Amino acid sequence: MKIIKELISEYGKRKSLIKKRLDEFKRLHKAKDEDIFQELCFCILTPQSKATVCDKAIRSLKSSGLLLKGSMRAVRNKLRGVRFPNNKAAYLIRARKSFQNGRKIDVKNRIDTNDTFSTREWLVENIKGLGYKEASHFLRNIGLGKGMAILDTHILKNLKRYGVINDIPKTLTKKAYIDIENRMTAFSEKAGIPMDEMDLLFWSKETGFIFK
Numbered sequence: 710m711k712i713i714k715e716l717i718s719e720y721g722k723r724k725s726l727i728k729k730r731l732d733e734f735k736r737l738h739k740a741k742d743e744d745i746f747q748e749l750c751f752c753i754l755t756p757q758s759k760a761t762v763c764d765k766a767i768r769s770l771k772s773s774g775l776l777l778k779g780s781m782r783a784v785r786n787k788l789r790g791v792r793f794p795n796n797k798a799a800y801l802i803r804a805r806k807s808f809q810n811g812r813k814i815d816v817k818n819r820i821d822t823n824d825t826f827s828t829r830e831w832l833v834e835n836i837k838g839l840g841y842k843e844a845s846h847f848l849r850n851i852g853l854g855k856g857m858a859i860l861d862t863h864i865l866k867n868l869k870r871y872g873v874i875n876d877i878p879k880t881l882t883k884k885a886y887i888d889i890e891n892r893m894t895a896f897s898e899k900a901g902i903p904m905d906e907m908d909l910l911f912w913s914k915e916t917g918f919i920f921k
Contacts, residue, residue: 712871713900720902720910723919727909730919735852738822745816745851746808747771752847753800753838754791755861760920762790770801777805777814800838807836825853841886849905850921858890859908867911868893 720727737748747767754763770776770787779787785798808814821828825848832844839847845857858864865877868889873896878885897904913919 717900723910723913726919727906730909731905734850738851738853742814742816746814748850749847750801752843754797758792766791803837822853854905856904858893860886860889863912863915864908
């Protein structure tokens with residue numbers, strides 16, 4: 710189909726930048742637990758908020774020392790521009806407690822690098838504020854999201870455009886999420902574009918830049 714050929718052509722133009730960004734992600738899961746936790750917190754903030762705004766808020770929390778030690782009020786005050794700041798500040802505090810091991814943050818022991826889909830299930834079930842989209846986003850951003858779809862509005866819009874889905878669902882149940890993820894997997898194989906690369910391709914097509 711002509712429209713798929715256009716997508717493949719667009720991929721060819723951005724392929725090197727996309728692969729470079731994914732290589733940066735792959736290095737993160739070997740980083741310090743605090744850095745991995747920072748990425749998880751970023752993903753908790755992203756629903757219905759701009760990624761760049763969330764990233765700025767997380768960086769501010771980290772530089773001020775509040776990400777790991779700040780009170781609910783102090784964390785909330787740093788979430789400028791992030792939607793639902795009260796709820797999300799509470800989610801960050803709860804996530805911090807979930808990964809605390811004494812005075813340290815211990816995230817790596819909760820991540821099974823040999824079974825990332827089971828890790829995603831654990832995250833969805835145990836970390837308030839993480840649904841399948843956010844958990845997949847987090848794992849992709851630390852280089853462990855192979856085969857996972859990050860079904861945000863940008864991705865769903867493109868999946869509809871390319872005929873992968875007929876309509877954009879108003880809500881995503883687990884069953885619906887997995888079904889669309891499987892459809893996207895089949896489409897990526899047909900187009901010859903790996904899933905994680907297709908995600909960044911779709912995202913950059915909508916926003917004009919490659920981020921995370």
